Structure formats: structure tokens, C-alpha cells
Amino acid sequence: MRAAIGVLLSLLAPLAAYAGAQKYEPLSASVHGALSRSVSDRAPQHSSFQDSTVAIDWLTEMSGRLAKRIPDRESRLDFLRSVHYEATRAGLDPQLVLGLIQVESGFNKYAVSTAGARGFMQVMPFWVRLVGRSDDNLFHLRTNLRYGCTILRHYLDIERGDLYRALGRYNGSLGQAAYPNMVRAAWDQRWTYSRSALAQR
Template identity: 70%
Template sequence: MRRLSPRLLRCAAALALAGGCFGAQAGNQIYEPLAASVRAALHAAVSDQAPPDTRFTRSPERARWLDEMSRRLARRMPDEAGRLEFLRAVHYEATRAGLDPQLVLGLIQVESGFKKYALSTAGARGYMQVMPFWVDLIGTSDSNLFHMRTNLRFGCTILRHYLDIERGDLFRALGRYNGSLGRAEYPNLVRGAWENNWSYALFRVAQNP
């Protein structure tokens, strides 16, 4: 990812470490017409039902990841049962979309500050601040962007779509996600949150069984 100057990076890192929420800047994806084939593929990606995620009970490494991420998230999500459910869902939806769960946690921190019912001035909703036009494009009439699993499914699918458009360029994909393509502030805020709060050296993105 392209980088800011050291001074601006220090500012981004300080904001990330402070656990700030940048919702006023976040979640403003811009509507772009989609080819019918792309629209159909994205619709299929958000529509299939997620199976129960039992991998954490089978993998000591995933269990360690869950324990560590839960410890870090406890201040922002005090309810342990809800926190663990959220982290399992983040892990599942991120890896399903071929994303690093730590990146997704960093993005959620910047987008909503881990607030389930966050609503931006532009109308973006939920943890990953998904714009409602995506429901019309690829969802169904009962797609509720304030529902945890639905919001994470849409958000991860959209970020994967932008990564595919940008041929793996995370800087540009994050810019598209935020509606600020070409500007460095938002991508570096996400990277600062990811690297300073959610990095986990022992964790490797695993393929779904």
C-alpha cells in the first residue's frame, strides 16, 4: 500500500491507537453501474447462507486468535458472548471473501468504531458502513444492513469486488470503499488501525473447509 509522509503516518497511528471512530469520513461508496454478470456474481456471493462456523473448536490456532482478538476488543464490546459471535462472523466473512480478518477489523474500527447501528450522514449503515444502494444492486428486499452477518457479508463482498477491480491494489480498493479514490488519508487510517491494533503475527488466513 502507498504510504503517507512519516508525520502524517504518526498522526494516523495515534488516531488508530486512540480507538477513534471516523464515521464522518467513512462508508461513502459511490454508486457505479455494474455489468449484469458482475451483478449476478455479487448477488450470489451475498445470498448464500453461511453455515455454522465450527472451526474455532477444531483449531487451536484459531482459538488463540479468537481469545486474543476478544481481549483487544473487550473495551469496545463489553458483552463477551456478543463479542465472540461478532469475531467469529468477521473471521468467517473475511476469509470467505479472501480478506485478512485483521484488515477487516481495522476497517470496521475506522468506519464505525464497532457500533452496530452506526449511521453516517451519507446514509451508510452498520459495522462496515455499507451504502443502501447496494441492497438494490445485489441484495433482496429483506437484506437488513443493520443485521450483523448481513452487514459483514455485504462489506466484505464489496471490498473484495473493489480489490478485483483494482487488481489487488489495496490502497485504491480502500479508496473506492470510502469514496475517496486516489487520496491517502482513509487507506492510511485503515492501515494504522490494522497494524497498531489488530495485527497478529501467528495468524494466517485459512481457506474455508
């Protein structure tokens, strides 16, 4: 009973955060170059949605779920469009990224962890020195999402698609189950999205 109550309380605490810290690891020249190109912060040239109907459905659904956390509608839609674009660009599920943001920062744009990780996706500043530009601001929405999604994609590639290990690396807790389980739970229980399921309502 106590365990069930604990799980329920964790799901009802949307602003709770479990920020960690990616750890510095030496990069090969090819990986360094690829990551540097990936975080180059150019404005999107096109929508990441298949078509306008898909965009409207996804943005409407996710906006409703996010309303209490980001009350301003325009800010919320800009955030969601940016998450969808950067996640899709990196080959990630946008709902996974929303789950990670929920756990990492509780959707607090200006969150700073005790280790110094910053912003929505809690990116460690060493990444800017390593693969970015000196004026990259990790509190800037698209910059933070670009770095965070690029880093998670990098860890997924290192771990050959093993999401649990990639999430452990992202949080600086590789080999510990708590963080990957929390992200997976947030993804599954709050951010799962299916157009077919919506059509059946």
C-alpha cells in the same frame, strides 16, 4: 512534535469513525450475478478456522483487544467469529476487516454516516437494491459483514489487488491517501496477528 502527538491521539481514539460512502457504478451482468450470489445470506456450514487450536488462539487474542469496545463476551465472540468467517469467505485478511471497521464505524453496530452508510462496515443502502434482497437489514451483524466484505473484495478485483485504491473506492475517496492510510495504520498497529509471535511471549 505536534505531528507525533496527532498520530498518537488518533490511535488512542478507538471510537472515532471516518465513514465514507461507496459510490454507485454500473455493473456488468456477470459481476452483478456474482455479487448477488456472494451476498446471499446463508448460515455458515463450517468454521472458517483451520482447526480448533487456531480458533482458540485467534479468538482469545482478538477478544482481549476488543473487550473495551464490545464489553459483552458472548456478543464479542459472535462478532469475531462472524468477521473471521465473512472475511475468509471473501478472501480477505480478518485483521484488515477489523481495521476497516475500526475506522469506518468505531465498532458501532448502528452507526449511520451523513451519506446514509450503515452498520459496522458502513455499507450504502443502494447495494441492497442493486444485488441483494429487499428485506436485507444492514444493521444485522452477518448481513452487514457479508455485504461489506463482498464489496471490498469486488473493489480489490477491480483494482487488481491494489489495496490502497480498493480502500479508496470503498470509502468513496479514491485518489486520496488519508482513508487508506488510516485503515492500514489500524490494521498494522492494533490488529496485526501472528501465532508465532504469541508463542514467543
